[in-house]
Amino acid sequence: MTPALRALSVHLLTATGAVLAMLAMLAAVEENWDIMFLWLVVAFFVDGIDGPLARKYDVKTNAPQYDGVLMDLIIDYLTYVFIPAYALFKSGLLPGWTGWIAIIVITFTSVIYFADTRMKTKDNSFSGFPGCWNMVVIVLFALAPNFWVILALVAVLSIAMFMPLKFVHPVRTERWRMLTLPIALAWTFFAGRAAWVGFDPDSWAHWGLALTSVYLIAAGIIQQIIPEKD
16 A cells, blocks of 8 residues: 555544544434444544554645644544533533533633644643543533532633643653553543443443543643653
8 A cells, every 4th residue: 555545544534533423413313322422432532543643654745635633623523522512411411501501611612722723732732621522521421410510510621721731632642651541541441331331320430431531631730730850
């Protein structure tokens, strides 16, 4: 296979995220939340591997006719923001006006964040909460906390998008990557398991999902508090 074909194949892999988003949306419309999240977990996995492949096969040089970054952002907005926000609104976790507030805040702040050219730090982490609402909402489905807790979490994370707080990229942030990457893979497994059992409240996957989520949210901030030694 030529370098051009390899690079094109990576773009095609990225593009499958749009199909996965549509499948997730169709499930969401039918309120099949477990199926919806399974598709979103698959999309999350694809999003995790297409970046390293794009760099390995140098898509910018070998397939420059397609903008992989733009393609990725479009798909990420659908799978990370739009569909999870819809699910949160329709699920009943946020009754009445609280659901409206949440979807307006999530979709509005996220589209601004995704267009911010300063969203990446020098160490390839994210500056501010990177709008990973798919990860947040699946945890909310699993744990089903009080709606005031959910509303407060939405508010805090929306503000955190525009704060000088660092959030690790599981693949590209080199510091602690030997720990972060396995935890991100574990999160993917727990998320898939939680959705597979229909968010059974007795499932052990819920605790694994919660613990790995805490690490992924806190790791970058802890790195800021504890600077790397020269």
